[in-house]
Amino acid sequence: MSSAPSPTGDDLVRVLASLANPHRLRIVAALARERAYVSGLARQLGISRALLQVHLRKLAAAGLVTASLELSEDGKAMNYYEVQPFVLTLTPEIIAAAAETLTVPDSADQPGANR
Amino acid sequence: MSSAPSPTGDDLVRVLASLANPHRLRIVAALARERAYVSGLARQLGISRALLQVHLRKLAAAGLVTASLELSEDGKAMNYYEVQPFVLTLTPEIIAAAAETLTVPDSADQPGANR
DNA sequence: CATACCTGCTAACTTCTCTTGGCATGTGCG
DNA sequence: CGCACATGCCAAGAGAAGTTAGCAGGTATG
Numbered sequence: 001m002s003s004a005p006s007p008t009g010d011d012l013v014r015v016l017a018s019l020a021n022p023h024r025l026r027i028v029a030a031l032a033r034e035r036a037y038v039s040g041l042a043r044q045l046g047i048s049r050a051l052l053q054v055h056l057r058k059l060a061a062a063g064l065v066t067a068s069l070e071l072s073e074d075g076k077a078m079n080y081y082e083v084q085p086f087v088l089t090l091t092p093e094i095i096a097a098a099a100e101t102l103t104v105p106d107s108a109d110q111p112g113a114n115r
Numbered sequence: 116m117s118s119a120p121s122p123t124g125d126d127l128v129r130v131l132a133s134l135a136n137p138h139r140l141r142i143v144a145a146l147a148r149e150r151a152y153v154s155g156l157a158r159q160l161g162i163s164r165a166l167l168q169v170h171l172r173k174l175a176a177a178g179l180v181t182a183s184l185e186l187s188e189d190g191k192a193m194n195y196y197e198v199q200p201f202v203l204t205l206t207p208e209i210i211a212a213a214a215e216t217l218t219v220p221d222s223a224d225q226p227g228a229n230r
Numbered sequence: 231c232a233t234a235c236c237t238g239c240t241a242a243c244t245t246c247t248c249t250t251g252g253c254a255t256g257t258g259c260g
Numbered sequence: 261c262g263c264a265c266a267t268g269c270c271a272a273g274a275g276a277a278g279t280t281a282g283c284a285g286g287t288a289t290g
Contacts, residue, residue, distance in 0.1 A: 009140060016135035019210070020128055021278090022217050029214035032207035039236060051279060053238075075287050076236045083207045090134070090203040092147035099144035102137050154266060166249060168268075184267090190257050191266045
């Protein structure tokens with residue numbers, strides 16, 4: 001069975017854009033091995049928290065990762081991220097199908113107002 | 116070589132980046148149906164030639180499309196583009212594997228298979 | 231109560247990408 | 261010869277994305 005057979009054109013662009021970045025690739029890779037909280041992950045990857053936040057946000061917006069706020073035993077608030085299992089297959093035909101559902105950059109409105 | 120070649124991290128980023136764009140998605144879609152020459156394709160997509168050139172160049176750099184210069188019957192030079200058949204499957208695990216071959220944005224040079 | 235760890239946000243800078251418009255070249259046709 | 265259609269390239273502005281640094285708040289522990 002296919003979990004993501006016919007993605008929306010806009011959806012596809014969002015997912016691809018979120019993956020087309022070395023940092024975010026490493027983030028997904030790290031989370032694929034093990035869920036992690038923001039500060040720890042930033043340390044592990046050797047990047048700043050602020051930077052990581054932005055990338056995580058983008059990955060979350062594409063639906064590739066999810067966050068869950070938890071309390072550690074010593075009472076600290078930890079925001080744990082984990083990858084959302086996905087299987088995305090790309091072929092020229094699949095892209096052709098997705099391209100037809102692309103939002104036109106015309107004067108019309110635009111659904112996903114998340115920016 | 117198998118049908119699921121594990122791409123280099125940098126390679127993967129390049130391919131993903133080349134696809135993460137509405138115009139280029141439409142270009143691939145159009146070429147998946149039928150090969151086309153630059154001017155005709157630009158007309159068909161409703162974008163300028165200069166813009167199309169840039170996008171085609173990026174797709175070609177990622178290896179997704181190829182060009183072949185031909186002469187039409189009336190002697191005009193036509194540059195025909197066509198998609199290169201590909202099957203790209205993405206999962207967290209595949210990404211984790213590819214991420215390990217990512218070039219570090221550190222020193223000046225960037226070795227190929229350094230790991 | 232200072233220190234250490236966790237969280238998040240915003241302002242501002244830098245860098246890359248996208249896009250347009252113009253220019254140059256070549257061939258065939260009325 | 262001027263028009264139509266094909267190719268290409270480059271400069272430059274607008275806009276989006278990436279990145280850093282700093283601020284503010286929370287809960288433990290010595």
